[in-house]
Amino acid sequence: MPGKWLHKMTWEEFEEEFVGKSGGEFSEESGEKIREDSGGESEDKPTKKLEDESGRKPQGPVIILPIGSTEQHGAHLPLGTDTMVAIALAEEASEKTGAVIAPPLWFGWSPHHMVLPGTITVRPEVLAELVYDVIESLAKHGCTKFILLNGHRIVNISWLQIACEKAKRLLGVEAVIFDPAYMSKEIVDRLGFGPLGHAEEIESSHMWYCYPDLYYADRAKDYVPQPHDLYSVDPRYQGDTLCYVPSTVRGMSKAVEVGKGTTGRPSMASKEKGKLYHEHLVDRLVQVVNQLRSRYGRT
Numbered sequence: 001m002p003g004k005w006l007h008k009m010t011w012e013e014f015e016e017e018f019v020g021k022s023g024g025e026f027s028e029e030s031g032e033k034i035r036e037d038s039g040g041e042s043e044d045k046p047t048k049k050l051e052d053e054s055g056r057k058p059q060g061p062v063i064i065l066p067i068g069s070t071e072q073h074g075a076h077l078p079l080g081t082d083t084m085v086a087i088a089l090a091e092e093a094s095e096k097t098g099a100v101i102a103p104p105l106w107f108g109w110s111p112h113h114m115v116l117p118g119t120i121t122v123r124p125e126v127l128a129e130l131v132y133d134v135i136e137s138l139a140k141h142g143c144t145k146f147i148l149l150n151g152h153r154i155v156n157i158s159w160l161q162i163a164c165e166k167a168k169r170l171l172g173v174e175a176v177i178f179d180p181a182y183m184s185k186e187i188v189d190r191l192g193f194g195p196l197g198h199a200e201e202i203e204s205s206h207m208w209y210c211y212p213d214l215y216y217a218d219r220a221k222d223y224v225p226q227p228h229d230l231y232s233v234d235p236r237y238q239g240d241t242l243c244y245v246p247s248t249v250r251g252m253s254k255a256v257e258v259g260k261g262t263t264g265r266p267s268m269a270s271k272e273k274g275k276l277y278h279e280h281l282v283d284r285l286v287q288v289v290n291q292l293r294s295r296y297g298r299t
């Protein structure tokens, strides 16, 4: 488990993250520190900083919170796929930037995947509140910059937006959502992947590269559903679309019958493409960490 994981630190080690390392001004391009904290670097213990009434802002690290799901992913991928890809991206970005990774949330909103065993779903309001509580706890320790890394592409976004908006409004912190589906439009086109589905060639390629021991290529079954009239969640889709049509267990039944829970073409998956896709997303995530750091103090 590479990367700087919060749950592997003692509280004193976590506290150290507030001193110097994450303070100051950073280049948006390279992530290099270009100026020390304008309040003056201090040897003070961070707890003291937090109690300081001189008006200085606490210098918390950028926190990456991996969020996924536990849900069926066809016959060829494990139930933890969405959380595991979020973890893999967070670990590599943390290695490159020193951002701290909060313990992952392994549960998402997955009612339509209850069609197959192993799926665990939480209610949307529970997810929004749980994420808010995580942010609020860390905000009380002085953390002000959060990246919610959503491995359960698209589906969790609405509820995470509620948590982010509430965190901004009530806590004054900055929380952004990083979703691989929205952050990979260019590379997905370049690699010639098909439309966004479920356990399809995009997700399968990514898992094949990140967790080859848990990828079962010979079990992959394709199922390409008929497109819905006036509805698509794929960020690359250019046509007119409704914003929300509920996915249902009934709607998934064909995917189960033909694709064992898949929608898309996992037979087209490629470990090499998965590597390129992963590297692109890590670059984007590093960029977002650096952007948050460079904006420190301006908001």
Ligand SMILES: [Zn+2]
Binding pocket: 073, 081, 082, 151, 152, 153, 198, 199, 203
């Ligand atoms: Zn998935």
